[in-house]
Amino acid sequence: MDIDPRQQSAQANYKLLTNLVVPRPIAWVTSLGEQGQVNLAPFSFFNALSADPVLLGFSVGCYEDGRLRDTGVNILRHHEFVVHMVTEDFMDVMNLSATDFPASRSEVEICGLRTQPSLHIQVPRLPDVQVSMECRLYKHIELGKNLLVLGEVLMFHVQDERVGERLHIHDFYPIGRMGSPSRYCRTDHVFDVPRITYEHWCKESEDQNRS
Numbered sequence: 566m567d568i569d570p571r572q573q574s575a576q577a578n579y580k581l582l583t584n585l586v587v588p589r590p591i592a593w594v595t596s597l598g599e600q601g602q603v604n605l606a607p608f609s610f611f612n613a614l615s616a617d618p619v620l621l622g623f624s625v626g627c628y629e630d631g632r633l634r635d636t637g638v639n640i641l642r643h644h645e646f647v648v649h650m651v652t653e654d655f656m657d658v659m660n661l662s663a664t665d666f667p668a669s670r671s672e673v674e675i676c677g678l679r680t681q682p683s684l685h686i687q688v689p690r691l692p693d694v695q696v697s698m699e700c701r702l703y704k705h706i707e708l709g710k711n712l713l714v715l716g717e718v719l720m721f722h723v724q725d726e727r728v729g730e731r732l733h734i735h736d737f738y739p740i741g742r743m744g745s746p747s748r749y750c751r752t753d754h755v756f757d758v759p760r761i762t763y764e765h766w767c768k769e770s771e772d773q774n775r776s
């Protein structure tokens with residue numbers, strides 16, 4: 566089926582995009598509200614963007630009344646945030662943190678999560694989560710009604726048990742978002758496919774042609 570996004574509503578395009586570009590990692594983001602309350606919300610329009618500088622990006626949309634979501638407002642005001650990766654043990658609280666609580670309420674408190682001061686920024690992080698990344702706003706770009714936030718990672722925090730020799734990360738299986746509104750996947754079914762060089766490919770092709 567061919568589907569022209571220009572011929573259908575934004576809602577239909579959202580449905581298609583979020584069910585086709587999958588699985589998406591989930592950025593679970595803490596930021597500071599105006600009164601210093603710790604805001605927490607998940608964002609799956611998210612990915613790693615550059616290793617030098619170390620950048621990640623996620624996009625914050627608007628509420629139905631057109632207001633930018635609190636995370637975006639907080640980051641534009643304060644320029645700092647922490648991105649956490651969500652594993653299955655935090656599934657239910659992650660889901661709860663996506664509720665449209667008023668900006669004055671702290672989802673961290675509502676979810677009963679522990680916080681710990683960050684090393685480089687004022688926004689605290691969630692120490693019980695396996696991976697968190699302290700970020701400073703690098704750049705923001707308005708994309709229609711969305712705000713693309715690019716963050717420079719100032720510090721990675723990785724649970725000791727996950728890090729092996731030469732920074733090999735093991736037994737780390739964050740959940741993925743498979744579609745909206747509520748479909749997810751596990752990532753513990755993994756396999757390795759070594760990459761080959763052009764030289765190797767040429768040699769294999771020659772061998773095949775000979776046989």
Ligand SMILES: Cc1cc2nc3c(=O)[nH]c(=O)nc-3n(C[C@H](O)[C@H](O)[C@H](O)COP(=O)(O)O)c2cc1C
Pocket residue numbers: 591604605606607608609610611624625626627633634635636637659660662663664665666742
């Ligand atoms: C798994 C998941 C992923 C989400 N991804 C996004 C996203 O990429 N962009 C967005 O604007 N909202 C996303 N949402 C919705 C927000 O998390 C939700 O609107 C939340 O209340 C925003 O909180 P805030 O106003 O405190 O920032 C997602 C929700 C869930 C459950």
